[in-house]
Amino acid sequence: MNPFVPIILIGVLLVITALLVVAEKLLGAAGEKRIIINDEKEIIVHGDDTVLNTLTNHKIFIPSACGGKATCGFCKVRITAGGGDIKPTEDPFLSQQERDDHIRLSCQVKVRGDVKIDLPEDLLGAKEYKTRITHIEDLTYDIKLVRFSLIEPDKIDFKPGQYAQVKVPGIDVIRAYSIASNPKDDHIVDMIVRYVPNGLATTYLHKALRENDKVILTGPYGDFFLQEDSNRDMICIAGGSGKAPIRSILSVLKDRGMPRKVKYFFGARSKRDLYYTEAFEQLAKEYPNFEYIPALSEPLPEDDWQGETGLITDVVDRLTDDLTEAEAYLCGSPGMIDACIRVLEKHKIKPEHVFYDKFS
Ligand SMILES: Cc1cc2nc3c(=O)[nH]c(=O)nc-3n(C[C@H](O)[C@H](O)[C@H](O)COP(=O)(O)OP(=O)(O)OC[C@H]3O[C@@H](n4cnc5c(N)ncnc54)[C@H](O)[C@@H]3O)c2cc1C
Ligand code: FES
CATH class of the missing domain: 3.40.50.80 (Nucleotide-binding domain of ferredoxin-NADP reductase (FNR) module)
Known part of the structure; x- marks a missing residue:
């Protein structure tokens, strides 16, 4: 056999793979698509970014503690039409019940055609906040209280128990921290942060963050909150x-x-x-x-x-x-x-x- 045959075959396969990747990119990105939210709101999409990024670009903030790397499982949404098959990266995060309910990781679903999603009202209420650090206090040797004073918007409406996400400036890291303050103090968000050795966000929050620094928060999020209409012990x-x-x-x-x-x-x-x-x-x-x-x-x-x-x-x-x-x-x-x-x-x-x- 000609000794060049295997090399030629590999070359042909590589060219076909490259063409397929380019074709997928071009076809996926071509044309106008829509994300339809709760059968009410429509977002027109060009390109084939993920549902998570597209919603974020339109100021709809889904929780996403890993920044879209499919490692946190926070970004679940219910996709009732479109979105393609569940990807292997989603597998570890979805129970059978969630699969039956059409739950997906929004960071793994690309908008390649029209996509219909159901979003709970409270998620639609999450916003992005520009804040300034006005107080940092050592509570123990490895726990700090950090106070974020809201600049824009200057008020937050949250339920006691919910959390917000901190965007660590300079690195692509987002982490969840529970809000420790009283909702009536709606111009501040207190967080209590424990240092995790070598942790990306906590190293920044403990070692680099200073009063007057500007930080972006998103939120509020979460279904852990005080059941206000209950009188149980x-x-x-x-x-x-x-x-x-x-x-x-x-x-x-x-x-x-x-x-x-x-x-x-x-x-x-x-x-x-x-x-x-x-x-x-x-x-x-x-x-x-x-x-x-x-x-x-x-x-x-x-x-x-x-x-x-x-x-x-x-x-x-x-x-x-x-x-x-x-x-x-x-x-x-x-x-x-x-x-x-x-x-x-x-x-x-x-x-x-x-x-x-x-x-x-
Ligand atoms: C809903 C929610 C609310 C939260 N609220 C708070 C809060 O109020 N205060 C708070 O301090 N944290 C809170 N966390 C945890 C926080 O989001 C981060 O995971 C934590 O601060 C570590 O982030 P990091 O970037 O420093 O560490 P990473 O860089 O993410 O992790 C570094 C290493 O440490 C390990 N690690 C991560 N987290 C921990 C941990 N907690 N203990 C031990 N090892 C860990 C990781 O597996 C990894 O190996 C909350 C998490 C969730 C999901
Ligand atoms: S954003 Fe973390 S899994 Fe999707």
Whole structure:
């Protein structure tokens, strides 16, 4: 056989592949397409960018903590027509129920023809905010409070418990942080950020961010928020920076005279991981309905700790009665939340009364 035949075949295959890629680009990008939102609003699209980017360019802000790299799974939307087949990159994020409901990762769906999507009203309310940093405070050795004062728009409307996204200036990184402030202080957004070693956003927020810096936020987002029309007893469980949304929720309940019974468990390793202790102890003194239970899993000898010790799951298990009529609000690492839910279920909580944000 001619020794050049394999080389010629590979060359032909490469040319065909390149032609197919170019043809796909040209055909995909050609013509005018539409994104139809909730059968009401139409966006005319040229080119074949993703649904996520196209919506962002039209000031509709879908959560997207990984910037479209298919690693966060935040950008889910319901696509009722168009959008093509589910891509392998979407597979790990979609349950069977979500597939049946036509849920897709909007960062993976390209607008190659007309696309119909359903967006919940609250997502349509998310906005982009220009902000200025007006306060940075060390709460512990690895947790900071960061205050963003809104410039444009100068007010935000959010539910206590929801989160916003920070765009890290200079690098293509977006991360979610719960809003720790009271919704009535609608010209600021407080965030409580725990430093993650080598973490892109937290390294910036802890080491580089300065007062007066300008930062872009988007939001509000999330279905973790205080159920305002309920009067059930509440059990709140948080670890680390998970205190942030609970702080917002409790500030609203305090404004209303703490009308519901609240038991708040906070899990930390040792005393140096505790913060806002005095504020919550003061709240407990003022309102008999409110109980604050910090628990240390590894207290140091010098801590001289007289409070609860052990894993937060064990402490909750020990100090919790029947939860049939209670509501639970959980915030922290995915592992902590999964373990706490198992304990709450043991105490007969109803799954529909468990609300959580996993800080993954
Ligand atoms: C809805 C929601 C709300 C959140 N609210 C808050 C909040 O109020 N305060 C807060 O501090 N964080 C919060 N987070 C987490 C936050 O969004 C970031 O994931 C976290 O700050 C790490 O970002 P990074 O860019 O610094 O780290 P990355 O660069 O993303 O990660 C660096 C490395 O650290 C690991 N890693 C990432 N996150 C953690 C973590 N939390 N603990 C240990 N290892 C980690 C990663 O796997 C990776 O290996 C929230 C997350 C979600 C989804
Ligand atoms: S934006 Fe992160 S998965 Fe789509």
